[in-house]
Amino acid sequence: MANRLAQESSPYLLQHAQNPVDWYPWGEEAFAHARAEEKPLLLSVGYSACHWCHVMEHESFANEATAALMNEHFVNIKVDREERPDVDAAYMAATQAMSGSGGWPMTVFLSPDRKPFFAGTYFPPRDAYGRPGFPTLLRRIAAAWENDREQLLQCAESLTEALQRGQATEGGQADAPADEAVASAVAHWRASFDTVLGGFGGAPKFPSPGTIATLLRHHHDSGDAHSLEMALATLRGMAAGGIRDHLAGGFARYSVDAQWLVPHFEKMLYDNAQLARCYIEAFQVTGAPVFSEVARETLDWLLAQMALPQGGFASALDADSEGVEGKYYVWRDAEMRTLLAPDEARAFCAFYGVTPQGNWEGQSVLHTPLPMQEVAQTLGLAEAELAVSLAAARSKLLAARRQREPPSRDDKVLTAWNGLAISALAEGYRIFQDDRYLKAASKAATFLQNNLVADSGRLLRSWRDGRAGPTAFLDDYACLAEGMLALYEANGTAWHLEWALALGEELLALFGAEDGGLWASGSDQELLYFRHREPLDGATPSPSGVAAQALVRLGWHFARDDLRQAAEAIVAAEASHLREHPWGCTSLMEAAQMLRQPPVELVLVGDGPTPGFDAALAAHFLPRRMLARHVFSTGDQPPFPALVGKPLVDGRPALYVCHNFACREPVVEPEQVGAALPQHP
Numbered sequence: 001m002a003n004r005l006a007q008e009s010s011p012y013l014l015q016h017a018q019n020p021v022d023w024y025p026w027g028e029e030a031f032a033h034a035r036a037e038e039k040p041l042l043l044s045v046g047y048s049a050c051h052w053c054h055v056m057e058h059e060s061f062a063n064e065a066t067a068a069l070m071n072e073h074f075v076n077i078k079v080d081r082e083e084r085p086d087v088d089a090a091y092m093a094a095t096q097a098m099s100g101s102g103g104w105p106m107t108v109f110l111s112p113d114r115k116p117f118f119a120g121t122y123f124p125p126r127d128a129y130g131r132p133g134f135p136t137l138l139r140r141i142a143a144a145w146e147n148d149r150e151q152l153l154q155c156a157e158s159l160t161e162a163l164q165r166g167q168a169t170e171g172g173q174a175d176a177p178a179d180e181a182v183a184s185a186v187a188h189w190r191a192s193f194d195t196v197l198g199g200f201g202g203a204p205k206f207p208s209p210g211t212i213a214t215l216l217r218h219h220h221d222s223g224d225a226h227s228l229e230m231a232l233a234t235l236r237g238m239a240a241g242g243i244r245d246h247l248a249g250g251f252a253r254y255s256v257d258a259q260w261l262v263p264h265f266e267k268m269l270y271d272n273a274q275l276a277r278c279y280i281e282a283f284q285v286t287g288a289p290v291f292s293e294v295a296r297e298t299l300d301w302l303l304a305q306m307a308l309p310q311g312g313f314a315s316a317l318d319a320d321s322e323g324v325e326g327k328y329y330v331w332r333d334a335e336m337r338t339l340l341a342p343d344e345a346r347a348f349c350a351f352y353g354v355t356p357q358g359n360w361e362g363q364s365v366l367h368t369p370l371p372m373q374e375v376a377q378t379l380g381l382a383e384a385e386l387a388v389s390l391a392a393a394r395s396k397l398l399a400a401r402r403q404r405e406p407p408s409r410d411d412k413v414l415t416a417w418n419g420l421a422i423s424a425l426a427e428g429y430r431i432f433q434d435d436r437y438l439k440a441a442s443k444a445a446t447f448l449q450n451n452l453v454a455d456s457g458r459l460l461r462s463w464r465d466g467r468a469g470p471t472a473f474l475d476d477y478a479c480l481a482e483g484m485l486a487l488y489e490a491n492g493t494a495w496h497l498e499w500a501l502a503l504g505e506e507l508l509a510l511f512g513a514e515d516g517g518l519w520a521s522g523s524d525q526e527l528l529y530f531r532h533r534e535p536l537d538g539a540t541p542s543p544s545g546v547a548a549q550a551l552v553r554l555g556w557h558f559a560r561d562d563l564r565q566a567a568e569a570i571v572a573a574e575a576s577h578l579r580e581h582p583w584g585c586t587s588l589m590e591a592a593q594m595l596r597q598p599p600v601e602l603v604l605v606g607d608g609p610t611p612g613f614d615a616a617l618a619a620h621f622l623p624r625r626m627l628a629r630h631v632f633s634t635g636d637q638p639p640f641p642a643l644v645g646k647p648l649v650d651g652r653p654a655l656y657v658c659h660n661f662a663c664r665e666p667v668v669e670p671e672q673v674g675a676a677l678p679q680h681p
Contacts, residue, residue, distance in 0.1 A: 009467045010080040011410045012048040016057060020067035023078045026087055034075040034112040040145050040152075041110040042074035045081050045088050048410040049253075049266035049316035051325050052122045053105045058323075059125040060134045066125070069135055073142035074109075081106075082315060082414055083462050083469050086521045090528045093163050095119035109141050115156035115529050164530045177575070178592035181582035186218055186227055188583040193230050197259055198237030204264070205255045207238060209274035210537045210586030216281050217590065217623045220680055221597075228285065235282050238275075239294045242365035245329065246352060247398045249301030251275050253319075253539075261367055262360045265326040265407075266319040269306055270540045272298050273420035280424075280431050284621040292432070299428045302421060303440055308411060311447025312463070313421045315414050318407035328407050330363040331397070339400050340393050347386055348393040351375045412464035415452050415472055416540065418444055419479030426486035431618045433611065441487055445496060448480065458524075459503070474520050475540065477507035478547035485553050492604075492629035494638040497557060504554045507547055508566055516569025518544045535574040536584045544570055545587020552594045556601065556626045559641035568595055594624055598660050600678060603646045604629040605637075606653035612670035613655055620677055 006017040008025055016023055024030035034041050044061075046053035060066045070076050081088035081104065088106070094116035096102045101121070108119040118141060123134040132140065144152055189211060192200045199205045215231035218224055238244060241260025243252050250272050252263030279295035282288070306313045321328040333356045336345045348354065351372065354364040376386040425441035428434065452460040452468060461476055462469030484500035487493065510522035513533070520534045520543060534543050548570040555564035571578075571592045577585050578592065600622050604613055608631060617627075628642035637643050646656050654666040657676045667676045 005078060009464045009469070010048075010083055010412060010462075011408070011464070012046060012053075012080040012082075013078055015048060015054075016061060016078050019057070019061045020064050020071075021061050021076050022067075022071045023076050026077055026079050026084060030075050030077050031112065031114065037075065038112065039073065039075050040117075040141070041112065041114065042070060042076045043079065043087075043091060043106075043108040043110055044077070045079045045091065045106040045108070046104045047081050047316070048408070049268065049318045050104050051264065051266065051319040052103075054318075054320055054323075056105050056122055056134075060123070063125065066135055066138070069138045069142075073138060073145070082410075083412070085473055085475065086525065086528060086532075089520060089532050089534070090530060091116060091119065093166075093530075093532065094159060095121065097159060097163065111153055111156045113529075115153075115160045117152045117156040117159070160529050167530055167532055177579055178589065178596045181578040181585070181589050181592065182214070182218055185214065185583040185586070185589065186224070189215065189230060190226065193233075194237075194258065195233075198230075198233035198235070199258070199260065200234075201258075203256060203258045205258055205260060206539075207243070207251065207254065207271060207275055208234070209271075209278050210541055211583070212278045213281065214586045214589060216278075216285060216621070217593070219285070220621060220623055221593075223680070231278075232282060232286065235279060235291065235294075239279075239290065240368045242359075242367040244294070244367075245301070246366040246368070247394055247401060248305070249297040250305065250317075251298065262365055263326075264319060265329060267305075267317040268539070269302075269313055269315050269414075269417045270420050272302060272306075273417070273424040274541070276302070276424040277427055280427055281621060281623070284431065284618070295428065296432060296434070299425060299434075299437055302425070303436060305409075306421070307440055307444075308413065311443040312413040312451075313418050313444060314409050314411040315417060316410040318409070321405050321407045326360075326365075328401065328404050330358075330360065330365055332358070332363055335400075336397075339396055344389055344393045344396075347375075347379055347381070347389045348397075350379060351386070351390055412462050412469075413447075413452070414462050415448060415459060415476035416461075416479040416543075418448060419476070419481070419483035420540070422483030423479075423486040426483070426490040430490040430614065433614060433618075438491055441483075442491075442493070445484065445487055445499075449499065459506070471522065471525055473522070473525075473543070474507060474511045474518055474534070474547065475543035477503050477511070478543045478550060479540075481507070481550040481554075482546055485550060485557075489627040489629070492631055492634075494640075497640065500550065501554055501558060504547075504551055504563060508551075511547075513573065515573045516566070517573030518547055518570055533574075535577045535588055536581075537586050542585065542587040544574060545585065545589075545591050548588065548591035549594060552591065553626060556599060557628060557640060557642050564595070567591060571595060597624060600625045601642070601656075601658040601663075602627045603642055603656040604653070605632065605643070605646055605648055605656075606630075607632045607648060607651070610653045613653060613673065616670040616673035617655075620674065622677070 002017050003023045005013040005023050079087050091108045092102045095106055098119045103121045105122055108116050110116050123137055126133040127136055212231045215227040219228040237260050243255045243260050243263045250267050253266050253268055254264050256262050276295050276298040279291045283291035319325050333354055336349055352366045353369045358364045376383045422441045422444050425437040429438040451463050459472035460468045461472045481500045481503040484496045488497040511518045513519055520532050548567040551563045551567040574588055582589055602625055630637050630643055649666050649668050652668050654668050656666050657664045659678045664676050
């Protein structure tokens with residue numbers, strides 16, 4: 001029999017709709033019941049692509065006896081962390097404070113007024129390894145609530161006060177130490193850099209797109225060769241590893257080992273959007289085809305696997321299929337011999353590391369441990385011949401893999417993550433001039449405007465199957481504003497820039513703090529037991545950092561000093577984080593650099609497409625450019641300050657270049673673009 005979650009739209013909540021647990025969604029109905037019954041709340045938070053969330057659902061929430069314990073002693077609430085990042089962040093802070101670590105599934109016990117008194121993550125179904133099983137924990141918490149309730153409530157009160165103090169604002173008057181922060185961060189990364197395999201630290205190993213982007217920018221600013229090598233080695237390591245899907249494209253969430261070999265198999269929209277941009281930028285810096293190939297492969301995967309028919313992008317692909325983690329992606333040596341011709345199988349297995357014994361649980365995760373040149377030499381083949389054979393084999397294996405039961409797709413549209421995807425696709429179009437990327441990004445933008453804006457004008461967080469979710473948070477506003485800026489700079493459509501400005505102004509009104517910083521949730525949203533800020537990057541970039549960057553760019557496009565000053569205040573409010581752990585604040589650090597360094601100001605005007613100029617600009621890595629554009633054949637020039645006084649030159653397309661408060665003569669020949677741009681170390 002279905003529980004209340006059957007009425008929800010979140011795929012994660014629907015995965016629990018048939019549990020015998022008397023689940024409630026987060027809301028007043030659950031809170032009122034807890035108050036009336038004087039029962040504690042049991043809050044379980046996860047997301048649809050989370051492997052260990054599935055494990056705990058199968059082991060505990062689907063178990064009749066465990067469910068009976070939960071229903072007897074607790075009011076049980078299930079939350080999709082992707083729909084309610086505010087709830088997730090607030091109680092993750094408590095989980096980390098109490099247990100020293102965090103993750104999902106997150107399991108938190110709360111007083112009826114929603115203050116946490118005990119928290120953890122995954123709990124097994126039985127006592128083992130000195131840890132209590134989930135039923136044992138339930139009985140202990142229930143007994144403590146019955147016999148030592150005052151002590152639990154005092155614990156909840158003390159923890160709440162401590163977390164509230166930790167979020168207290170600091171006044172925001174300190175200057176942001178941009179150069180010192182970058183130097184400190186680079187030194188930190190240098191100390192943890194894996195010189196053999198790329199990446200930072202040991203297992204598990206995460207992609208860290210913010211780190212890669214910062215290293216590429218530091219190389220651009222300073223000429224530091226080691227920063228470039230750290231970034232490129234990490235990108236090469238991921239491209240060769242099993243974290244990359246070598247048949248269909250896209251990257252898994254992270255690698256469970258230090259070799260980038262065995263991934264945690266879920267694929268997230270936000271990871272792939274950010275990594276696509278990293279590979280695009282690496283291609284711009286180096287011109288190396290491997291980086292453009294991976295960038296385009298990743299963008300193509302977004303279009304093939306994550307784009308929704310109506311517009312917008314799905315959130316994630318599950319780690320599991322048929323209830324088994326990674327089953328969809330791994331191979332046995334015998335399968336290769338069946339599906340491929342003998343010579344194809346020999347070449348494919350040699351290049352992609354497939355062996356009879358396998359490299360993970362008796363099966364093989366595809367990876368490329370050796371360069372193609374070395375494999376070709378070993379096989380006695382020309383590289384071109386090997387490449388043709390591998391392409392044919394990949395096509396056959398991909399067709400065979402599509403006959404397997406695929407991982408489920410979480411098809412809800414999240415505004416923030418769609419903003420990241422729009423940015424990546426817009427930049428992909430700008431660099432590669434592939435119309436498919438522009439069409440998908442533009443379609444997503446139109447879908448978001450038509451379906452994720454309430455009648456009041458308030459941006460919304462999520463949408464699925466015709467139903468909109470809660471109101472949007474800071475990350476939604478910030479990432480979508482950045483996406484609209486990237487889209488405008490790619491094709492010059494005026495309403496994209498106008499919407500970016502509206503989003504920037506609204507986020508200051510909704511999320512602004514007294515010290516000039518930003519709260520993660522809005523003044524019109526539910527007030528949890530404490531209101532939090534997000535200066536640090538996580539799997540997604542810091543919303544405060546992204547917002548500050550967007551405001552700097554909007555300030556230039558609209559000649560608005562107030563927007564630039566707002567960005568300065570955001571960075572200043574978080575200056576202590578930039579001083580103490582800048583390696584965790586790459587988004588804020590880049591905002592500080594944008595405020596410190598004059599941008600390269602570009603205005604491109606034409607009477608139609610300008611492929612020559614677009615190609616010339618794409619060849620240069622300009623991380624802090626501001627690009628305005630207009631095509632006169634589409635209509636009158638919009639009244640954007642950056643475009644004023646920038647006409648065609650004798651009826652010809654022209655590029656206007658300004659830097660350090662000085663402008664050059666308009667460039668009318670694409671071949672002259674390189675000479676007109678500022679030079680860097």
